Every structure is written in structure tokens, then in C-alpha cells.
Amino acid sequence: MSSNKPSLPKGTRDFTPSEMVKRNFIYDTIKTVFKKYGYAEIQTPSMENLQTLTGKYGDEGDKLIFKILNSGEFLNEPKKKGYDFAAENNSNKLVSLISEKALRYDLTVPFARFVVMHQNELSFPFKRFQIQPVWRADRPQKGRYREFYQCDADVVGSESLLNEAEFVLIYTEALKALGLKDFTIKLNNRKILSGIAEIIGKPALIVDMTVAIDKLDKIGMDGVSKELLEKGFTEADIERLKPVILLQGSNLDKLRQLKEVLKATEVGLKGIEEIEEVISYVSKLTGSAPEDIQHLGIDITLARGLNYYTGCIFEVATNEVAMGSIGGGGRYDDLTGMFGLKDLTGVGVSFGADRIYDVLEELNLFPASTVQGTKVLISNFDKEAENYALPILAQLRNAGIAAELYPTSAKLKKQMAYADAKNIPYVILIGSEEISANMVTVKNMLTGEQEKVALSAIVDKLG
Amino acid sequence: MSSNKPSLPKGTRDFTPSEMVKRNFIYDTIKTVFKKYGYAEIQTPSMENLQTLTGKYGDEGDKLIFKILNSGEFLNEPKKKGYDFAAENNSNKLVSLISEKALRYDLTVPFARFVVMHQNELSFPFKRFQIQPVWRADRPQKGRYREFYQCDADVVGSESLLNEAEFVLIYTEALKALGLKDFTIKLNNRKILSGIAEIIGKPALIVDMTVAIDKLDKIGMDGVSKELLEKGFTEADIERLKPVILLQGSNLDKLRQLKEVLKATEVGLKGIEEIEEVISYVSKLTGSAPEDIQHLGIDITLARGLNYYTGCIFEVATNEVAMGSIGGGGRYDDLTGMFGLKDLTGVGVSFGADRIYDVLEELNLFPASTVQGTKVLISNFDKEAENYALPILAQLRNAGIAAELYPTSAKLKKQMAYADAKNIPYVILIGSEEISANMVTVKNMLTGEQEKVALSAIVDKLG
Numbered sequence: 001m002s003s004n005k006p007s008l009p010k011g012t013r014d015f016t017p018s019e020m021v022k023r024n025f026i027y028d029t030i031k032t033v034f035k036k037y038g039y040a041e042i043q044t045p046s047m048e049n050l051q052t053l054t055g056k057y058g059d060e061g062d063k064l065i066f067k068i069l070n071s072g073e074f075l076n077e078p079k080k081k082g083y084d085f086a087a088e089n090n091s092n093k094l095v096s097l098i099s100e101k102a103l104r105y106d107l108t109v110p111f112a113r114f115v116v117m118h119q120n121e122l123s124f125p126f127k128r129f130q131i132q133p134v135w136r137a138d139r140p141q142k143g144r145y146r147e148f149y150q151c152d153a154d155v156v157g158s159e160s161l162l163n164e165a166e167f168v169l170i171y172t173e174a175l176k177a178l179g180l181k182d183f184t185i186k187l188n189n190r191k192i193l194s195g196i197a198e199i200i201g202k203p204a205l206i207v208d209m210t211v212a213i214d215k216l217d218k219i220g221m222d223g224v225s226k227e228l229l230e231k232g233f234t235e236a237d238i239e240r241l242k243p244v245i246l247l248q249g250s251n252l253d254k255l256r257q258l259k260e261v262l263k264a265t266e267v268g269l270k271g272i273e274e275i276e277e278v279i280s281y282v283s284k285l286t287g288s289a290p291e292d293i294q295h296l297g298i299d300i301t302l303a304r305g306l307n308y309y310t311g312c313i314f315e316v317a318t319n320e321v322a323m324g325s326i327g328g329g330g331r332y333d334d335l336t337g338m339f340g341l342k343d344l345t346g347v348g349v350s351f352g353a354d355r356i357y358d359v360l361e362e363l364n365l366f367p368a369s370t371v372q373g374t375k376v377l378i379s380n381f382d383k384e385a386e387n388y389a390l391p392i393l394a395q396l397r398n399a400g401i402a403a404e405l406y407p408t409s410a411k412l413k414k415q416m417a418y419a420d421a422k423n424i425p426y427v428i429l430i431g432s433e434e435i436s437a438n439m440v441t442v443k444n445m446l447t448g449e450q451e452k453v454a455l456s457a458i459v460d461k462l463g
Numbered sequence: 464m465s466s467n468k469p470s471l472p473k474g475t476r477d478f479t480p481s482e483m484v485k486r487n488f489i490y491d492t493i494k495t496v497f498k499k500y501g502y503a504e505i506q507t508p509s510m511e512n513l514q515t516l517t518g519k520y521g522d523e524g525d526k527l528i529f530k531i532l533n534s535g536e537f538l539n540e541p542k543k544k545g546y547d548f549a550a551e552n553n554s555n556k557l558v559s560l561i562s563e564k565a566l567r568y569d570l571t572v573p574f575a576r577f578v579v580m581h582q583n584e585l586s587f588p589f590k591r592f593q594i595q596p597v598w599r600a601d602r603p604q605k606g607r608y609r610e611f612y613q614c615d616a617d618v619v620g621s622e623s624l625l626n627e628a629e630f631v632l633i634y635t636e637a638l639k640a641l642g643l644k645d646f647t648i649k650l651n652n653r654k655i656l657s658g659i660a661e662i663i664g665k666p667a668l669i670v671d672m673t674v675a676i677d678k679l680d681k682i683g684m685d686g687v688s689k690e691l692l693e694k695g696f697t698e699a700d701i702e703r704l705k706p707v708i709l710l711q712g713s714n715l716d717k718l719r720q721l722k723e724v725l726k727a728t729e730v731g732l733k734g735i736e737e738i739e740e741v742i743s744y745v746s747k748l749t750g751s752a753p754e755d756i757q758h759l760g761i762d763i764t765l766a767r768g769l770n771y772y773t774g775c776i777f778e779v780a781t782n783e784v785a786m787g788s789i790g791g792g793g794r795y796d797d798l799t800g801m802f803g804l805k806d807l808t809g810v811g812v813s814f815g816a817d818r819i820y821d822v823l824e825e826l827n828l829f830p831a832s833t834v835q836g837t838k839v840l841i842s843n844f845d846k847e848a849e850n851y852a853l854p855i856l857a858q859l860r861n862a863g864i865a866a867e868l869y870p871t872s873a874k875l876k877k878q879m880a881y882a883d884a885k886n887i888p889y890v891i892l893i894g895s896e897e898i899s900a901n902m903v904t905v906k907n908m909l910t911g912e913q914e915k916v917a918l919s920a921i922v923d924k925l926g
Contacts, residue, residue, distance in 0.1 A: 006576040006802045009510050009564045014577055015505030016584070017591065024504070036860050038867035040480030040885070041487070045610050046509060046566075046596060049474050049527075066510075066837040067532040069562055071600040075554045085548030091538045099532055101472045103509075114477055121479070125870060125886030128480065133509060137616040146509050160870035184682040218866040284853040339469045390747040395498050404501035407588060407623035421586030422503070 011138070011146030018423075021373070022366050023149075025355050026130055026178065033174040034129040037166055039153045042128045043108040046135075049099045054102075056109045064136045066146075067099040103135040106154045108335070108348070116339040125320060126169055131353075143358065150173045154348030158337070164312045164331065165281030167349045171316055171327060172295050178356065179365035182319040183326075188298040189312050190330070191225055192258065195268015195304065196244055199261070200237045209233070210303035213245050217301070221246065229415030237430050244300055251279065251298045252291050258300070274312060308332040309445055314349055356426050367397045373402065376462055377419045378428040380406040385430040392428065392440065392458060399459045419445055427461055475873060481886075484836070485829050486612075489641065489816050490594055491615050496637040497592040500629050502616045505591045507573040509598075510564045519572045519801060522693030527599045529609075530562040537561045541868035566598040571798070571811070578619055579802040587620030594816075606821065611780030621796070624737055627775045627794065628696045628744030634779055634790060635758050641819065642828035645782040646789075649762040652738055652775050653793070655721065656766065658708055658731015662724070663700045671695070676708050680764070684709065707763055714742065714761045715754050721763070744804045763871070771795045777812055777830075784825050789815045836865065839883045839925055841891040843869040848893040855891065855903065855921060862922045882908055889925055 008014065015023060032043070053065055071075070078085075078097040088094065104110050107130045115126065131151045138144055153170065155163050171185050197206040208231040212224050219227075220400045224245070225238050233241075244261055246255045275298060283290045304313045311331030318326055329349030336344045356448055357406030359364050376396055378389045389405050396403035404424075419427050429441040434452075441463060443450045453461050471477065474849075478486060494504070507759075516528055533540070541560040551557065567573050570593045578589065594614045601607055616633065618626050622716055635649050660669040673692040675687050687708070688701050696704075707724055711719045718735055725731030738761060746753045767776045774794030792812030799807045823829050832924075839859055843853045852868050859866035869878045882890050892904040896913075905924060908912045916924050 005516055006579055007512060010507060010514055012508035012510060014508070015506040016581065019506055020504040020506060023506075035836075036863070036865045038885075039703045039867060040836055041481060041483040042480055043478040043486075045471060045477070046474035046598070047475060047610065049470060049472055052469055057690065059774070063534070066534070068566075069530040069532050069558070070524070071529070073554045075548075075557065077552075082601055085538075088538075091536045094538065095532070103531075116469055118477065118479065123881050125829070125881075126868075135509070148508065155870075158870045162870045231599070270915045281853070284850065285857045287854065287857070341872065371500070387747065391750065394748045394750070399497070402501060404590075404627065406617075407625045418586050418588075422501075 011144075013145060013147070016371070022357065022360070023353070026356055026368060027149075027151065029177045029213075030174050030351055030353075031129070031131065033170050033171075033177065035175075037127075037170055039127045039155075040109075040130040042114065043132060044107075044114055045106065045293055046103055046111065046133070048104055048110060050096065050100050050102045050351045052113055053105055053109060061105065061441075064138055065105050066103040066135045066137055067095055068101040068103070070098055070100060090134050090191045092353060104132075105136060107132060107350075108154075109152045111154060112340055115344070119341060120361075123212075125155050125163075126157055127153070127155040129153040141174055143355065149353045151351040151353050152259050152329075152348060153350075158342050158344035159345050161277045161312070162281050163347050164278045165285060166167070167314065167329065167347065168278065168282050168296055169285060171314070171349065172315060174351065175295075175316070175318075179363070180200030180318055180320065180359070182318060183295055184297045184317050185295055186297055186302045186317065186405055187278065188299055188302040189271035189314065190309050191267045191271030191274065191311065192262065193271075194299060195262045195265040195267075195271055196241065196300075198265045198267065200233070202233065202237065202242055205232060208308075209241075213241070213301045214303035216245060222345065247300055250291060251293070251296065254298045254300070271311075277375070278312060280459065288463050304328060304330055308335060310334075312347065316361050321354055321359055323359055324352075324358065326355045328352075334397055340380070342426070355448045374404050374422055374424045375401050376403040376426045376428060377415070377422075377424045378403065378405045379410075379412065379415050379430060380409050381431065382409050384435065386429055388435050389428070392455065395459060399463055402461070416445075428458075465602050472609070473475075474603030474607075476608060476610070480836070482875045485823070486816070486822065487831060489819055489823070490614065492640045493637050493816075494594065495639065496633050497616050498631055499636075500590075500616075502590045502592040502618075505574075505577065505593055506595060507567065507593070508576055509566055509596070511567055511573060511576065512566045513559065515561050515576055516568055516572060520568055524568065524584070527601055529566040529598045529600055530558055530569050531564040531566070533561055533563060533915055543917075544731065555910055568812075569597050570595060571617075574615070574617060574799075575798045576802055578807070579799050579804045587625075588618050589620055589808035590616070590618040592616040598707040598906075606818065608817065612816045613777050613791075614814040614816050616813075617809055619788075619807050623809050624701060624740045624775070624870060625744050626810050627737075627741045628748060630777065630792065631741065631759055632748060634777070634812065637814065638758075638779070638789075641823060642826070643822070644781065645783055646758055647760045647780050647782060648758055649760055649765045649778045649780065649879050650738060650741065651765040652734035653772050654734030654737065655725070655763060656734075656773065658725045658734055659704065661728045661730065661846045663696075663703055665696065665700065666693060671703075675764035676704070676764045679708060710763055713754060714759065716755070717761045717763070734774075741775060752840055760879075767791060767793055771798060773797075775810070784822055786818055786822055786924075787815075788821060790819045791815075791896075837867050837885055837887045838864050839866040839889045839891060840878070840885075841866065841868045842875065842878050842888045842893060843872055844875075844894065847895075847898065851893055851898050852891075855918065858922060859925065862926055864922070864925055881893075883894060 009163050018460060054062055056332060075342055081096055081097055089461055124339045133147050135147050135148050140146055166186055193210050194206060197203045197209050210403055212227040216224055247257055279290050282293055302315050309330035310333040313330035314328055315325045316327035331347040378393055382384050393403055393405045425445055427443045429443060434440050438455050439452050441450050442453050487695055517525055529923055541557060544560055546560055557703045569665055576752040596610050596612050598610050633647055638646050656668060656673050660666045660672055679687055710720055721735055742753050745756055765778050772793040773796040776786045776793035777791055779790035789820055790813055794810040796808045798809055843849050856868045862880060888908050890908060893905060897903050901918050902915050904913050905916050
């Protein structure tokens, strides 16, 4: 046994009771909304076969996947295969010989695998949510961890844009329930981006174009122009792009302008039509006129990195504190194709729980945590008081009240410090006076007030 | 991208929506009870430094720990250290050079590490619960998985036997809330086992003795005798052991007999005294006389494998189906010593969630799952009905009712099959007749009954 000072792997965290109460507040709030919209929870294993994950996240992503060493004599396999340790210089080649499992990198690929494996037992459209940790061997930094939670909801097997509209409502409802007031659900459509590339006459450069305009927030129009020139766009192209990128006005204004710009491109008009339909659904579901819908903003510069998106894309930003996106998602037409199940369309969103945590902390929006911990501590000064306390303790718990008896006789100061540290709002004090009068003294730890309460009235008082 | 048929690593599982509802029922029930007794939730990372885990579970345990391969050029380190791949035949020697992290094997060692690392911010006694998966590279078999959940509660920094008594109540209350009726919380004390070894004059053989008598259930007294003889006990020793092992009668009868047998051993009497105090606490907390306490049974053959236990030990068995123990735990006097924090006593219990799942399934004790999923499906036959449905959908959700609109027009049969598959109890049918009368038809999917309901009365009807 080592008696070294213990430590945690870098990029990982413990969560203390007060942090867990806050984290659970976020998860529970989001879960409640997911369920209200018909999404059901699933879980997948932390480890997947390495070949399920490899090749799904690009070369950079593959490097960040945590691989699990095979158990037992893991060197037998490379030896059998004639792997030449002395000659080989590339660890990568060895990986598949000594590792066949890895920790999941996101919830999307495991979900696609789940759908393919369970396709015969599932009823489509299949609406699932999943809140589980994922692992990435990223360089840890402020706000970026090697183990963190994702909160995803996806529906597969339905092309209806009602789903997109409901995700707008799910974001709105969940973020409001978390206490946020000023946030924007940015909406765009990959087809509009395709249309733009088409009218400029550079459809092959769509990826370079979207990557560049996605940076408008960070590097401004000059920066975007510079990058576009480097990627093979001309000054004339950029002049035609500018009015689209710098689109101003309300959502409906933007759509009107876009329709004019994109009138010659079928795919572009289809993208506009899809956004209009989403807005129409949101309008009917909220009872707000299309021009009055809150928290929804069309943003043509929004691209989202992932190449599997094919229709509407979302990204959510809070306007109350400086913070990257706190959520995002979109429609994909062929997620399960990688596992041999073709043509299953889907759309999904994700909440960035760790960032939402930081936002709520900064805005002081977490509700008072006391409600969720112990409500009453009964003090313990001697055996007589303890015996007097035990039935009271049972009575409180039988009424569903979280209660503790300090487990040994100790100084009042120590017991009060314990109550303080655990944020326990009430302490019951029992001395000889209380015992002889069949009462207790209840101390409110917030106000400091003390009050004598008869045994028979304790549950009413503290319930 | 591979288009191979996907599969899961052996010993791991997906959980579908209906399984998750059942699993959450178990977790939530146990959590509610933990909280009522003042236990607060923590979480620790899935991965720990390899040296935190190594040497804590014995040689066999070490082999079952899943190690994570270092990221990047993991061969650099063994090469630098001059590891000779051609000459070395033992994978073990290489592990520490290419792996520095591992998946947690249980929740106990991470908890000890947590307490030591956070000792200055924690208030003692520290009562925590933790419900997270653990990983073991065991050979998978029926009921044994490589990833499974543990549900642990522990209190450290309190030697009061009130804690042990409360664990008896926590088990009782949680198992009853899960619907179990006939179960036994077996109670023993390591000090009694020490006392028995002492009076036989074989204190050095205590481990062999406890291992043997622990098997009484499985191999009977003859089997136990045989094993004891092999381990160096004499026929005379066994004759003296027999009455202790085969102790009959009520808890109080057993204690009386034990006191007589163990009167010459201080440690043995201390063990009896501790059990008596636990029974006394349970009696005062439940209002039952010591001889009337339900679900608690003294079992002198109970040993529990783990060597760190020093006082009371628990094991829980259901008597309604054949199943191994569904929970266990005990008092340990030096859990954090392995990380340099000495003399911190603690006691803890664990619920075997996966086995409890199997028991509830077999006894058909899971509550109707419908309550937790979508409550109402609104059918969708054409655009007109859809437009009529959207405000109804919003109305239901605003009232907190989980509701879905079938996202596209489809045949009734298909929509009904969807409602059936998701266990949705009510379907709202909307045709031209309903629309013109400002009504809907509500179909109860359980009884098949249909009823016309006015728009204004839907929430009342379905809420």
C-alpha cells in the first residue's frame, strides 16, 4: 500500500455535496423538460469497441479517444502478429493490437450504434435523451475537462420540422426554468449555406466558406475576408457574400432579404422554407406571432463544425455573461449510415451542462440548496437527551423530513458548526428543562430565533 | 468509416427507455431514503491514477482493474526506460510504463481518496452517498457485468453505533419502498469472530476460520468441518465451534448463548455489546421491543470477504427469490490510512442495484411505467388536424403533462402502434367532426374507451 498523498488525474474532478446539489438541479430541470416533450432516457456503456469509435471524429478526434488496455497478457497479440517493437516508431500501429475498447467520446456515435443494434425493438420516430459523461484526452484548461457530462436529446425517423420547432421550445423552457432571462437560440440551415456557395459559383468551397464566416464574431468582416481570399474566393465573391453575412433586421426581414439573394438556388430556397416552417410551428405552439417570437434569432454565419448536419442547425448563447455557446445541435440525414442503417434522418440538440453551471454560478441563480439536504439536526448532549431524541428523530423521518441526530455527545459549538457546514436550517436543542416539560427548543439557524415547541407539534412546525 | 455490424464490448449493456425507468425507480427510491437520513451525494471521476487503485484489492483484484493507455506516443516512455520488448515476457512490467490511469473498481477506495483530499473542507462526521458505475475485467456471466452500478452510503468520523442502527433502518425502509416484503438484514461483528478464534486458541487462523464458516449456507456443516480440518483445526476445535456456528433461536437467544460461550474473551464480549447497542438503538427508533424487531437477524457465520472490516458487518438477503446477497457493508477503522490519514473510523453499506433489479423483475414489483413517460399522444391525420392540435399540445405541456403530437400525417394503425410501444395511456383523436364541434376524442389505451371532450376540459380530464 502506498501512503503517498493522493491526487486526481488531470482534467478530472470530484463533486462535493454542494456541487452535486447544483449539478442535479441542472440535470433534473433539463430532464423534466425533455420528458414533457416525449423524450425517454437511455444509457449506453462507458466503453465501446474501439472500432465503433475510430474514424468518426476525424484524425484529431481519434487521437483524443481514451483507449483501454486489454486485460491479461496483452503483449501476446502483438508478439503473435510479429509486431517489431525495436523497428516500429509509431505507437498508433500498436494500439489496435493491445487495445480493443475505448471510452466514449460523445453521446452521438453511441446513440447511432444503439439505434442500429436495437432497430427491431424500437418504435420510430424514436425520441431519446441521454445524460452521461464523455471522455476526451484534450489538454485541460479553464472550463475544459477530460471527463465532462453531455445532455443530449435526439429524435430519429421523423423528417417533420415540428421536431426542430420543439427543440426551440425545449431550449427556451429549460433555460428559463434554470433562471436565465436573456439568451438567444441561433438558427440557421445548412441548405442556406449551400445555396450561398452555389450563387457565388463556388459550391466546392462550401466547407472553407462556412468555416470562415463562422468566425465573424471573433475576427470581424476583415478577418473573414482575408481568410476567404486565402481559400480561393475573389474580391467579387466577397462583395456578393457581404450583404448575406452582414444581414440585419428582424428574423422576418432577414428571410425576406435572403429570399431575394437566393432566388436562383433551389437548395437555398428550400433552406429558407424550412426555417419558415420552424417559425410557423413555434408561432402556433406559443401563440406568438412570427415576428414576436422570443429568444430565437436567425444567424446566417452559424455553421457548426460537424459535417454530418444537413438541415437546420442551432446554437445557444447567453447574453448575460461572456461565455461560449451553452448548447447546439441540428438535423442530420445519415447518422446511422456509418453502421449500415441508411436513410434514417434525425435531429438533436445538446446542453452544455458544465458551462451552464458556470453561468448560473456567476449570475447567482442556483436556488437555496438547503431544501435538498438535511432539514433538522437534533443536538446530543448526553445519554438522557439522546434517548429523548430518538423517537423525535423517527417521528420526523416518518413524516418525510430529512433529519439527523448528532451521533455522539459533543460541545454545542461543534454541533452548531456541523449544522452550519451542512446548511441545516433547523437545530433541535434538548436539555433537562425541555425533557421535564415534554418539549424541545427549535433554533432557526438563518434568523437565530429560538422557540419552545411541544413534542406533539414538532412535525407541524418543521414539516 | 466501417460499416460493420456494430456490437458492444462483452459484459457491458445498453439500457432502453423501459429499463431506465425501472433503474431510476431503484436509484431514486434508495436516494430518497439516504437523504432522509442525512446522507449527501458526491461523485468522483471514472478514472483514478493507477497508483491510487493498485494494491488495494489484492493481486486478483489488481488484475481486474481496467487500465487506460497513455495518450500520444505511449511507447516513448518504455523505450526511454530501456524496456526490452524482445526479452520481457510479462505484460505486467510494461503496464506502469504505458498506463498511468485506470477505471475505478469500486466506490470505496475513491471515497477514501476523496475524504483525504478534501479533509479540510469537510465537516465530520461526513455522511455521503454515491451512485455511480464501476468497472471490473471479470469473466462476464449471468448477473455479472464488466460495468455495473454501486449504490454506497458511508459515514466517516463517527464511532457511534447509532450509525449502524440507522443503516439497518435505511435497508429496511428502502427495501420496503421497493416493494420487498420478506428480507433479512444479517448482522454480525468481526470482534465476535475474533473472540471465537481466541477461545479456540487459534487466533492466527481467524481468516481461514471465517472463510470456512462463511460457506455454511453453500456447503453445510460437513463441508465446513472438512475445510477447517484442512486448514489446521482439530476435531476438538470443530466440536467447540459447532454450537456457535449452528446457534439457534431468536436474536436475543443467540446473544445469551454467545455471551456464555465467549465469556472469557474481552474482544468477543465487546462484539456482543456492540450488537446489543445496535439493537437497542433500532428498538428506540422503531418503537419495537428488541425481541420484536423485524428483518434483522444475527448470523454468526457471516464473515464478508473484505479484510478492512473491524466491527459490525451486514449482509442483506431476500427470502422471496433465490438470489445472492442484495447488499452488504460494515464498520472499518482505518480506510483512509492507505492515503496517509490515520484513525478515521467509518461504517458503510452498499445496495446491489443490478441484483435488486432482477429480484423486482422476477416478483413483478416495478410500478406501472407509464406514469413516467409520455401521457398523451395527439394523432395527426392531415394539416388541418395538425393546426388544430398544436395549441392543444401547448396547453397540455403548459399544465406539466408530458405530451406528443405524432410528427406527420400517418395511418391510424401506425400511430396507435407508436402509442402502444411507448406505453402512452391516452390518445387524442382529431377528425373533421371534432374540429367543427370544438372537441377532441380521448381514447383510453388501457380500457379502449373513447370519450368526446371539449377543448376547455382536456387538461382537467388528462391532468
